[in-house]
Amino acid sequence: MIFDDNTIKAENIFTVQNIVIYLIIINIIGFAIMFIDKQKAKKGKWRIPEKVIFIVTALEGGIGTISGMYVFRHKTKKLNFTIGLPFITILEIIGMLYFFVLNK
Numbered sequence: 001m002i003f004d005d006n007t008i009k010a011e012n013i014f015t016v017q018n019i020v021i022y023l024i025i026i027n028i029i030g031f032a033i034m035f036i037d038k039q040k041a042k043k044g045k046w047r048i049p050e051k052v053i054f055i056v057t058a059l060e061g062g063i064g065t066i067s068g069m070y071v072f073r074h075k076t077k078k079l080n081f082t083i084g085l086p087f088i089t090i091l092e093i094i095g096m097l098y099f100f101v102l103n104k
Contacts, residue, residue, distance in 0.1 A: 027064030030056045034068025034075075041074070054084065062089030 033056060037048040043056050053075075057065045068074065075081040 002044050023060055026059055026061040027067075030061030031068040031071075032062025032064075032066055034072055037074040038074040050080070054088070055094065057085050058092075060092060062086070062092060066091075 009024060023058060029054075033048050033053060040047050053065055066089060069081060069085065081088070
């Protein structure tokens with residue numbers, strides 16, 4: 001077949017290097033959306049929906065969103081964020097530890 005030598009394999013995509021690059025990018029995005037949302041809140045403009053912030057956090061961007069929340073003092077009085085974002089992040093860390101360390 002024509003595709004035998006060029007098949008895409010999961011182990012070629014999900015390398016440690018690619019995972020680290022992904023984590024850096026998604027956390028920069030999380031930090032940036034907290035900054036952008038804070039700036040828009042100050043100006044009374046259209047805001048980033050809260051579910052977008054939670055989605056980015058759930059996609060492993062928790063370190064970025066939590067950092068942005070406290071650096072920019074944004075949404076720190078909302079219980080959904082002060083408890084929800086760290087909770088999601090802790091669950092993801094536990095999941096990664098299980099998957100990569102304890103599952104072997």
